[in-house]
Amino acid sequence: xxxxxxxxxxxxxxxxxxxxxxxxxxxxxxxxxxxxxxxxxxxxxxxxxxxxxxxxxxxxxxxxxxxxxxxxxxxxxxxxxxxxxxxxxxxxxxxxxxxxxxxxxxxxxxxxxxxxxxxxxxxxxxxxxxxxxxxxxxxxxxxxxxxxxxxxxxxxxxxxxxxxxxxxxxxxxxxxxxxxxxxxxxxxxxxxxxxxxxxxxxxxxxxxxxxxxxxxxxxxxxxxxxxxxxxxxxxxxxxxxxxxxxxxxxxxxxxxxxxxxxxxxxxxxxxxxxxxxxxxxxxxxxxxxxxxxxxxxxxxxxxxxxxxxxxxxxxxxxxxxxx
Numbered sequence: 001x002x003x004x005x006x007x008x009x010x011x012x013x014x015x016x017x018x019x020x021x022x023x024x025x026x027x028x029x030x031x032x033x034x035x036x037x038x039x040x041x042x043x044x045x046x047x048x049x050x051x052x053x054x055x056x057x058x059x060x061x062x063x064x065x066x067x068x069x070x071x072x073x074x075x076x077x078x079x080x081x082x083x084x085x086x087x088x089x090x091x092x093x094x095x096x097x098x099x100x101x102x103x104x105x106x107x108x109x110x111x112x113x114x115x116x117x118x119x120x121x122x123x124x125x126x127x128x129x130x131x132x133x134x135x136x137x138x139x140x141x142x143x144x145x146x147x148x149x150x151x152x153x154x155x156x157x158x159x160x161x162x163x164x165x166x167x168x169x170x171x172x173x174x175x176x177x178x179x180x181x182x183x184x185x186x187x188x189x190x191x192x193x194x195x196x197x198x199x200x201x202x203x204x205x206x207x208x209x210x211x212x213x214x215x216x217x218x219x220x221x222x223x224x225x226x227x228x229x230x231x232x233x234x235x236x237x238x239x240x241x242x243x244x245x246x247x248x249x250x251x252x253x254x255x256x257x258x259x260x261x262x263x264x265x266x267x268x269x270x271x272x273x274x275x276x277x278x279x280x281x282x283x284x285x286x287x288x289x290x291x292x293x294x295x296x297x298x299x300x301x302x303x304x305x306x307x308x309x310x311x312x313x314x315x316x317x318x319x320x321x322x323x
Contacts, residue, residue: 015249016297019258022239022246027265029235036227042094044215045228047208050086052232054201057194057241066191070183078183078192079199085176085240086200091207092169099162106263108166110143113296115174116256120181131295132253139260139292142285146263149281177243177252184248193244197236250297257296260289 036045061068070078097105114136176196183192205212246255264286267278278286 015246016258018242019246019255020261022242023258023261024265025234025239026259027262027268029231030266032227032231032235036224036231039220039224040228041211041215042097043091043208043211046090046094047205047212049228049232050090050197050201050204050236052229053236053240054194054197056233056237057190057197060237061190061194064190066188068191068195070187070191070195074183074186075199077179078196081176081179081183082196082198082200083203084172084179084200086197087203087207089169089172089176090204092165092172096162096165096169100166105162105166106147107144108163109170110140110260110263111167112170112174112177112259113253113256114140115171116177117253119174119178120252135292135295135297136253136257137292138295139257139289142287142289142292143260143263145285145288146267146282147285149279149285174256177247177256180244180247181252184244189245189248190241193240197240254297257293260293264289 033045058068093109117132117136180192180196183196186192187195243255246258267282267286271278
């Protein structure tokens with residue numbers, strides 16, 4: 001049974017730590033994916049890793065005894081949100097990246113929190129103050145400074161097709177993030193993430209079919225297979241569940257802004273792993289980005305439905321304690 005909407009808490013807590021962990025995994029996943037793509041064709045890598053993630057999430061959901069049942073009226077929207085996050089976002093990202101520069105891609109994808117805020121506002125899921133709007137802009141400015149201060153060239157004059165595809169990828173991810181806010185409070189983050197993943201993955205595999213046939217599977221090294229499995233289990237299965245959990249607890253936009261932490265994680269990973277020292281501009285950009293994250297986190301008012309749900313079971317499955 002569903003009660004009246006209530007505001008999510010603006011206080012920082014364990015949810016923010018889970019989202020920082022998500023950003024950490026996604027930030028380091030770039031290096032894993034880049035290494036694996038030396039052996040895999042892009043969609044031949046994406047399709048199977050989503051299949052791995054789907055099977056892993058389905059197994060966890062089965063063991064949790066939450067079941068796979070949802071209301072009949074929710075199957076279609078959950079299918080559409082699953083296709084948006086898995087098939088469309090991933091296909092557009094993979095194809096778009098091949099037609100544009102890395103700097104363009106990083107800058108365009110960092111607009112996702114802004115699209116999330118716009119969509120969420122139009123769907124009346126969130127209200128935000130001037131501080132929240134300013135935080136979104138400051139966060140984007142910080143990412144821009146990080147990219148322009150690095151070695152990734154940005155040039156929008158020569159790659160319009162790829163840039164537009166990546167912009168659509170950002171919009172579809174924002175759409176999924178907002179849609180999560182409708183179902184995570186109702187079914188829990190594990191169940192909602194798993195159902196949408198299971199519904200979206202077959203469509204991605206359909207998109208990937210021609211590439212799967214072209215892939216030279218015999219040439220794939222064991223280390224690349226390991227990268228695919230690790231990417232599927234951690235960056236997809238675990239992170240999608242944590243992302244849904246974040247949306248459920250603090251709202252879509254305040255969760256989405258944590259995606260802007262990923263370039264900072266990538267900077268730190270490059271520094272620690274390959275000795276690539278960040279420039280002064282990149283360090284400054286990182287500080288500005290965190291200011292933006294803080295302002296968004298404190299400046300948004302998210303309305304969620306207060307469902308009498310198995311929150312305690314879900315928090316135990318995430319390793320949390322109630323309260």
